[in-house]
Amino acid sequence: MDLLYSGRIFLSLLTGYLLGSFLPAYFLSLGFRGTDIRTVGDGNPGVVNAARTMGLAYGIVTALYDVTKPLVALYVAYSLFRLPLPLAYLSGFCAILGHKYPFYLGFKGGRGIAATVGLFLFLFAMLLVTTVPPMETVAFFAFVGIYALIFLLATHGSGDLFAVSILPMTGFWLALHVEDLLSLAVVWLLLGTITFEAGKNLARDGIALYPEKSTSWRVLARPLALVFIPLDLLVGRWLVYLLLGLVLGVFFILDLLRLLIPVMEDRLQMEVATDLKIFKKKEEGRISSITTFLFGILLCFLLFDRYVAYAAVGFVALGDMFGKIVGINFGRRVLFRRSSKTLEGTLGFLAAALGVGFFLWVSGALPLPVLLIGGVSAAVVEALPGQVDDNFTVSVVSGVLMELALRFL
Numbered sequence: 001m002d003l004l005y006s007g008r009i010f011l012s013l014l015t016g017y018l019l020g021s022f023l024p025a026y027f028l029s030l031g032f033r034g035t036d037i038r039t040v041g042d043g044n045p046g047v048v049n050a051a052r053t054m055g056l057a058y059g060i061v062t063a064l065y066d067v068t069k070p071l072v073a074l075y076v077a078y079s080l081f082r083l084p085l086p087l088a089y090l091s092g093f094c095a096i097l098g099h100k101y102p103f104y105l106g107f108k109g110g111r112g113i114a115a116t117v118g119l120f121l122f123l124f125a126m127l128l129v130t131t132v133p134p135m136e137t138v139a140f141f142a143f144v145g146i147y148a149l150i151f152l153l154a155t156h157g158s159g160d161l162f163a164v165s166i167l168p169m170t171g172f173w174l175a176l177h178v179e180d181l182l183s184l185a186v187v188w189l190l191l192g193t194i195t196f197e198a199g200k201n202l203a204r205d206g207i208a209l210y211p212e213k214s215t216s217w218r219v220l221a222r223p224l225a226l227v228f229i230p231l232d233l234l235v236g237r238w239l240v241y242l243l244l245g246l247v248l249g250v251f252f253i254l255d256l257l258r259l260l261i262p263v264m265e266d267r268l269q270m271e272v273a274t275d276l277k278i279f280k281k282k283e284e285g286r287i288s289s290i291t292t293f294l295f296g297i298l299l300c301f302l303l304f305d306r307y308v309a310y311a312a313v314g315f316v317a318l319g320d321m322f323g324k325i326v327g328i329n330f331g332r333r334v335l336f337r338r339s340s341k342t343l344e345g346t347l348g349f350l351a352a353a354l355g356v357g358f359f360l361w362v363s364g365a366l367p368l369p370v371l372l373i374g375g376v377s378a379a380v381v382e383a384l385p386g387q388v389d390d391n392f393t394v395s396v397v398s399g400v401l402m403e404l405a406l407r408f409l
Contacts, residue, residue: 025037308366316394
């Protein structure tokens with residue numbers, strides 16, 4: 001590599017950084033309002049805060065520059081400095097870094113979401129045009145449109161939560177179609193950046209997991225059931241039965257001890273650590289939902305087609321978790337008088353079930369109609385009040401209906 005070529009690389013990366021480090025929201029606020037935008041609103045020198053604190057026109061101007069600056073950096077590197085595409089991508093990413101770490105603000109800038117989204121959308125559109133069949137693109141956007149409608153209705157328009165859910169789906173779909181590993185890696189990097197920033201916003205806003213803080217860990221533990229899927233694929237069904245049987249056996253024995261020996265009920269209802277309990281208060285005198293949840297999953301693996309079992313496990317693991325989180329944070333409309341289930345929580349469950357179905361559909365594991373029947377039935381079963389624990393019925397009922405649909409449709 002000669003000195004001249006190295007100089008072109010350095011100048012292109014520096015150009016990208018400098019283009020990114022110019023924050024229009026900061027300078028517009030300083031020039032027209034005489035205030036530092038970092039001291040008003042949410043303190044972020046970005047598009048949303050500019051629109052909120054200065055007006056829509058300022059937000060639009062900020063958005064136009066923030067979204068396009070990584071594209072300008074990429075163009076300059078590729079067309080003017082005549083660098084190969086990998087280095088042009090790197091120059092575009094330097095624009096994002098410049099936005100996040102401007103030198104004149106002590107390397108403390110904005111979140112860079114608009115700039116990252118701009119570069120992602122450009123690469124996404126380029127990959128769609130060059131690699132993905134048109135009808136598959138139409139099917140993808142039709143599905144995403146329905147998913148987005150349900151999701152945003154459930155969360156009353158929470159963009160951050162939507163980003164955290166939709167971006168992994170998009171990355172997986174692209175991975176099935178794109179053979180250019182470099183472009184795919186760049187897209188995944190951008191998706192990861194956006195997801196990380198959206199997650200930070202959710203953490204800042206304080207998303208609640210469960211009303212009973214000491215058992216909120218159980219909500220986040222639900223997706224661990226998905227571990228049985230790669231174990232089944234990579235090792236074998238015998239290991240799934242072994243591990244599921246062991247864990248189920250442990251919790252079933254604990255339930256029996258609680259039910260048969262009153263002193264054990266009292267002890268097992270105590271905190272095992274600060275703000276950490278195994279069993280919920282409402283589970284006194286009854287089988288815990290952990291046991292019914294695990295038993296339902298075991299039946300899925302025992303009775304159903306492999307991919308039907310995967311779908312049913314995904315519905316109950318992710319759907320239940322997401323339905324609870326959405327219901328707690330956004331739930332307003334109670335469905336039944338004697339139930340705490342809300343319309344928003346049910347829509348959140350349905351959105352998660354559709355997300356699970358998406359992965360199985362685009363990978364060719366199951367037809368979309370079968371997955372829609374399973375996802376909708378799982379959401380309905382979860383929402384209906386009844387004496388039987390929905391942690392058991394969701395997976396089993398949706399699995400039965402998918403099996404029937406798979407055989408007769």
